[in-house]
Amino acid sequence: xxxxxxxxxxxxxxxxxxxxxxxxxxxxxxGTSKPTITIGSTNFEEQEIVANMYGDVLTxxxxxxxVEPPLGTRAVVVPAIEHNQxxxxxxxxxxxxxxxxxxxxxxxxxxxxxxxxxxxxALSQFGVxxxxxxxxxxxxxxxVTKDTASKYHLTTLSSxxxxxxxxxxxxxxxxxxxxxCEPGLQKVHGLNFAGFKSLDEAGPLSVAALKNGxxxxxxxxxxxxxxxxxxxxxxxxxxxxxxxxxxVPVVRKSVDQPALATALAExxxxxxxxxxxxxxxxVTQQKQQPAAVASSWLKSQGLT
Amino acid sequence: xxxxxxFRHFVASVAAWFTTSAHWTGSSGIPQLVWKQVLLSVAVVAxxxxxxxxxxxxxxxxxKGGLVAVNAANAARAVPSLALLTLFxxxxxxxxxxxxxxxxxxxxVILAIPPILTNTYVGMREVDxxxxxxxxxxxxxxxxxxxxxxxxxxxxFIMAGIRTxxxxxxxxxxxxxxxxxxxxxxxxIAGLNTNNSVEAFAGAVLVAxxxxxxAGLLGILQRALTPSPLxxxxxxxxxxxxxxxxxxxxx
Numbered sequence: 001x002x003x004x005x006x007x008x009x010x011x012x013x014x015x016x017x018x019x020x021x022x023x024x025x026x027x028x029x030x031g032t033s034k035p036t037i038t039i040g041s042t043n044f045e046e047q048e049i050v051a052n053m054y055g056d057v058l059t060x061x062x063x064x065x066x067v068e069p070p071l072g073t074r075a076v077v078v079p080a081i082e083h084n085q086x087x088x089x090x091x092x093x094x095x096x097x098x099x100x101x102x103x104x105x106x107x108x109x110x111x112x113x114x115x116x117x118x119x120x121x122a123l124s125q126f127g128v129x130x131x132x133x134x135x136x137x138x139x140x141x142x143x144v145t146k147d148t149a150s151k152y153h154l155t156t157l158s159s160x161x162x163x164x165x166x167x168x169x170x171x172x173x174x175x176x177x178x179x180x181c182e183p184g185l186q187k188v189h190g191l192n193f194a195g196f197k198s199l200d201e202a203g204p205l206s207v208a209a210l211k212n213g214x215x216x217x218x219x220x221x222x223x224x225x226x227x228x229x230x231x232x233x234x235x236x237x238x239x240x241x242x243x244x245x246x247x248v249p250v251v252r253k254s255v256d257q258p259a260l261a262t263a264l265a266e267x268x269x270x271x272x273x274x275x276x277x278x279x280x281x282x283v284t285q286q287k288q289q290p291a292a293v294a295s296s297w298l299k300s301q302g303l304t
Numbered sequence: 305x306x307x308x309x310x311f312r313h314f315v316a317s318v319a320a321w322f323t324t325s326a327h328w329t330g331s332s333g334i335p336q337l338v339w340k341q342v343l344l345s346v347a348v349v350a351x352x353x354x355x356x357x358x359x360x361x362x363x364x365x366x367x368k369g370g371l372v373a374v375n376a377a378n379a380a381r382a383v384p385s386l387a388l389l390t391l392f393x394x395x396x397x398x399x400x401x402x403x404x405x406x407x408x409x410x411x412x413v414i415l416a417i418p419p420i421l422t423n424t425y426v427g428m429r430e431v432d433x434x435x436x437x438x439x440x441x442x443x444x445x446x447x448x449x450x451x452x453x454x455x456x457x458x459x460x461f462i463m464a465g466i467r468t469x470x471x472x473x474x475x476x477x478x479x480x481x482x483x484x485x486x487x488x489x490x491x492x493i494a495g496l497n498t499n500n501s502v503e504a505f506a507g508a509v510l511v512a513x514x515x516x517x518x519a520g521l522l523g524i525l526q527r528a529l530t531p532s533p534l535x536x537x538x539x540x541x542x543x544x545x546x547x548x549x550x551x552x553x554x555x
Contacts, residue, residue: 205390205483
């Protein structure tokens, strides 16, 4: 290619790049008009449902909204919001805190009143903040069948102490080394199980393994609806081993306007664990779409 | 430069993972994980050779019904192994028997049969018709023709099928970790679940290395089992597939 052609094409590319950058930044304007809100989430159905809820209530509040398709794991979504590629993402207060501290569960994550300020502090340098949490708690629970509960008189995790040595625990592959799982159960509740079977993370395999008697205690999530729909018993975490994983809106400070905060606060007041559990079941068992499930629930609650 | 630094740091972390002695000991140590993966893979390939290879030999010898069997087997390739695996592990009849071994074995055998069946059948059909005629004319029975003439000539194809299936099985048996069978898939899945990319990558490296070793070993085995006349190629590069000599020299 001749030098002249090379210079011309480089110049053209530079102009195009500048043009694209200008287009990109104009939708992030922090002026008095309502900016376009880009909402992202992981590919976990629950977060997809909540992201769509955010989109619908913010649309009602007069914002132009774009709900991105699921982006991947938290390792993709949180950097995206830190680097101004999305404006809002729904996350879990304690797990987010652990992620922001290199993957180690933090003591502040044990209580929602300490978790949220700690999250804010860790995210502040990126221009990101955390709004007040919803009522929906999605944390690890350890469940048993009704029969097991009555046989060994189980109500809380501590009540497993005498029978644990006869029972097999089921959980995700990282359970034997993860602080919130087997080591935590041992340290905080004094439980030493007879054995461990690695399964999926609170998915259909875990439910089936508990039903089939392959394991007697299994890790599930408090809001996925599996405990209720299978008549399992979730043992109470009486020593607060698991984090206060309430669903919280993580938002960029640039879009943290009163109208937006109010809209999300009204949503969070009605977003309870039971509510999201029912919606999760509609997606996982009745195969409905997260967006559809979110919008019909919001209508039924009078939020849209 | 930030990307390069990040990369160097990552490589150093992975090396550190491999040099941590705790990762080499105990029931979740690397030797144990490798052993379980090998055990499952060997069992699966053996089962697939018995079923797929046996069927391929018979159909290839008689020449009947092979196309139907081959197409049906290849349709089975389209079934996603992970879905099958989870399905088996949920069924009360199979569940997590043998710590997930049975569910994984069944799902993987379905994956391994198509390449072995196809290649065995094709290998047998590729045997020169003249050679079959000659063997029949020499008075060899059907069984003798199969074992002494057709099978040795079909070995290159058959071994290629077994190699393909084995590498697929060794790599895919990683999924067995989802159903409580603790093998090299365990560090990969655990690492992904906890955002520990070092652990996940280290597991992947181990699986890749194991698959590479298996490929190499089976290549040696393939050479060893191929009748020596077939190992040599003529100056034109063609395999003298129709020529058998006893001295081993090219005919």
